[in-house]
Each structure stands twice: as C-alpha cells, then as structure tokens.
Amino acid sequence: MKAGPSGPGENKGQPGLVPAALSGLCPRCGATTLFAAPAALADECAGCGLDFRKLERGGRFVGVVTMLLALVLILAALTVDEWLRPPLWASLVFWGPVTVGSVIFALRFYKTMWVYHQYEERQQP
Ligand SMILES: [Zn+2]
Numbered sequence: 001m002k003a004g005p006s007g008p009g010e011n012k013g014q015p016g017l018v019p020a021a022l023s024g025l026c027p028r029c030g031a032t033t034l035f036a037a038p039a040a041l042a043d044e045c046a047g048c049g050l051d052f053r054k055l056e057r058g059g060r061f062v063g064v065v066t067m068l069l070a071l072v073l074i075l076a077a078l079t080v081d082e083w084l085r086p087p088l089w090a091s092l093v094f095w096g097p098v099t100v101g102s103v104i105f106a107l108r109f110y111k112t113m114w115v116y117h118q119y120e121e122r123q124q125p
Contacts, residue, residue: 021105021112026050027119034115039107041115055118062110069106073099 019025024034031047041052077095080086086094 017109017113017116020116021109024108024112027055027116034112035108039104039111041111050119052115055115055122056111057118062107065106065110066103069103070099073102 020027020034023032025031026033026045026047028050029045029048031045033042033045033047034052036042041056043053044051073095077091081091
C-alpha cells in the first residue's frame with residue numbers, strides 16, 4: 001500500500017473517491033462541479049453538462065446511511081461520556097462539529113460513490 005501524495009496512485013485515470021467526494025469532482029471531466037451545496041448534488045456539470053440528476057436516480061439509501069451514522073455517533077458519544085465524564089460544554093463543543101462534519105462528509109461520500117458507480121455502469125455496453 002503506497003500512500004505518497006505525489007505517487008501515481010490512480011487507476012484508469014480516475015480520481016480516488018475520497019478526494020472526489022471532498023472536492024466534488026465530476027466523474028467525466030473532473031471539474032469541481034458535483035455539489036451545489038455541502039451535501040446536495042448539482043443538477044448537472046457546469047463544465048461538461050453531465051446530468052448528475054439522472055445518475056443520482058436510485059440512490060435512495062441516503063436516509064439509511066445518515067441514520068446509521070447518527071446511531072454510531074450517539075453510541076460513541078455515550079461511550080466517551082461513560083469513560084471520561086467530560087463537562088457538558090466540552091461534549092457539545094466536541095460532538096456538535098463532529099456530528100455535522102461526519103454527516104456532511106458521509107452524505108458527500110455516499111453520493112459521490114453512487115454517481116461514480118452509475119457513471120461507470122453507463123460506460124459499459
Ligand atoms: Zn463535468
């Protein structure tokens with residue numbers, strides 16, 4: 001496993017899913033046009049006109065992903081609370097941003113994964 005940031009880690013010229021999700025890269029032209037809002041897909045690519053809406057169709061497990069993540073976070077919060085017994089303000093300061101950040105990232109990652117998967121399927125006969 002190589003993790004060099006400058007190393008040629010890509011296969012088939014596609015960007016990795018994590019950087020693609022983080023910067024919202026279009027699966028066709030690689031422009032940062034995939035997301036119109038932090039966790040909402042754009043209708044289409046402003047660069048090449050690829051229809052994201054069409055690719056997103058069928059990706060309906062977003063709600064489940066969010067629920068599962070929320071459950072995991074709540075369990076993690078309860079466990080930390082049990083072990084460390086932090087003051088309430090510390091819990092809020094820590095878990096607020098962590099929860100919001102995780103949910104947004106999970107949604108972005110999930111939607112990116114889905115759109116890329118759909119896009120690749122359409123490339124094959
Ligand atoms: Zn594009």
